Amino acid sequence: MYQSQQNPRAYGGVSSPQAQERDGGSLLEELDKIAPIKSFDAFPKVQSTYTAHSRRGGVLTMVVSLLIFLLVLNDLGEYLYGEPDYSFYIDSDMGDDLQLNVDLTVAMPCQYLSIDLRDAVGDRLHLSQAFAKEGTIFDAGRATHQKLAKASKAPSASKIISDSRRSTPNQKKSLSGLRALFSSGGSQQKHYQYRPTHNYVQDGPACRVYGSVSVKKVTGNLHITTLGHGYRTGHHTDHDLMNLTHVIHEFSFGPFFPAIAQPLDMSLETTDEPFAAFQYFLRIVPTTYVDAKRRYLMTSQYAVTEATRTYQHGHGVPGIFFKYDLEPMSITIRERTTTLYQFLIRLVGVIGGVWTVAAFSLRVANRAQKEVTKAVAGEKDVIPSSLSRPSGSRRSSSFLGMGSSSPGIGRTNSWLSAESSSDWKRR
Structure with a gap:
């Protein structure tokens, strides 16, 4: 009889599917003998019916979620605001001039104030006409005492550059075009960037001094004193009119950016003594800010310490003194x-x-808890056997004087015994 044989070429030179399954099964079995494949499963999938929810698991999930949220929040802040990177260089522009910006209010009339500057070169500049002086009423406003002022967190480079590009709400706008050509001259036009004087009063009891001047980039001392005390003049200020209580609205170096906060901005110093001296010691560092958008801002920052002294008449010079010194290095803050x-x-x-x-x-x-519990209770692992059966289930059936404990044989013997008994009854 003809027997059909499968041709391996019928599958394109590949063995039949049955052979593939047989070979594949044997290959997996061989690999499983070397190393169990299931032990390499990095993503075990457990059905929800085999998991147990507990209060401890819920608390742990909340704690882990909170920790993830805090870490992600930290990374998000770094992504949005960045971190400053500081670079220090030797300042090579020591020969250039430096712009000085001043805006303060003194609690005495303007005609009794004298503004002068002395530098390390030996030059003395009389700046009473270079700065604008306007009468007003002394008002501390939101200014705080310098000793009580708390150091706030340094703003980012992006915020500083953004503040330098915007105008304050009370800042005057610059004149341009024909308006600047035909506008009337005067000290008001030299300092158009400053805000107008609040509570302006002609020859008022207080004086607002403001303006920007160009000084040499060397160590200097800016004096605001009373006439007849400190420098020899033909005028003498009555002691009852001398009150050097003052509010500093703005004191900065470099380009004037009224929206950028400086250490002395909105600081207040008060005194009841006519012969009082307020001294501010400043260390200036040229600074360049670079934000994440590669925008540059070249300005100056400074650190300040202050001291207040009172004198007896003839034993000291009353006034407000700003002693500044320049550091020989510059700093670049890159975001x-x-x-x-x-x-x-x-x-x-x-x-x-x-x-x-x-x-x-x-x-x-969980594993440690289970091991500790077993060690304390003295329990042992018991593996139930599938071959063990109750003693009552073991029955011996006799057939021709032979006993058997096998369930299959027992059932066969019982069937034979029942059939034999029925035959004897029919007989």
Whole structure:
């Protein structure tokens, strides 16, 4: 008889599906003998019916979620605002001039004030006409005492550059075009960037001094004194009119940016003594800010310490003194932020890492708790046998004087016995 044989070429030179399954099964079995394949499963899938929800697991999930939120919030802040990077250089522009910006109010009339500047070169500049002086009523407003002022967090480079590009609400606008050509001259036009004087009073009891002047880039001392006390003049100020209580609205170096906060801005100093001296010691550092958008701002920042003294008549010079010195180095504050691609990678790493470590820690804690419980209770692992049966279930059936404990044989013997008994009854 003809027997059909399968041709391996019928499958394109490949063995039949049955052979593939047989070979594949044997290959997996061989690999499983070397190393169990299931032990390499990095993503075990457990059905929800085999999991148990507990209060401890819920609390742990909330704690891990809170930790992930805090870490992501930190990375988000770094992505949005960045971190400053400081670079120090030797200042090579020592020969250039420096712009000085002053805006303060003194609690005495303007005609009794004298403004002078002495520098390390030996020059003395009489600046009473260079600054604008306007009568007003002394008002401290929102100014605070310099000793009580708290150091706030340094703003970012982006905020400083953005503030320098905007105008304050009370800042005067500059004149341009024909208006600047035909506008009337005077001290008011030299300092158009400053706000108008609040509570302006002609020959008022207080004086507002403001303006910007160009000085040499060397150590200097700006004096605001009373006539007849400090420098020899033909006028003498009555002691009852001398009150050097003052509010500093603006004191800065470099380009004038009224929206940028400086250490002496909105500071207040009060006194009841006519012969009082307020001294401010400043250390100036040329500073360049670079934000994440590569925008540059070249200005100056300074650190300040202050001291107040009172004198007896003829034993000292009353006044307000700003003694400034320049550091021989400059600083560049560059804002560095992470890109969106880097932020997403860090986000995935934070979430996955925290969650994986928390799951592993929970498994270790559960295993340790189980081992401690077994050690304390003295329990032993008991593996139930599938071959064990109750003693009452073992029955011996006799058939021709032979006994058997096998269930199959027992059932056969019982069937034979029942049939034999029925035959004897019919007989």
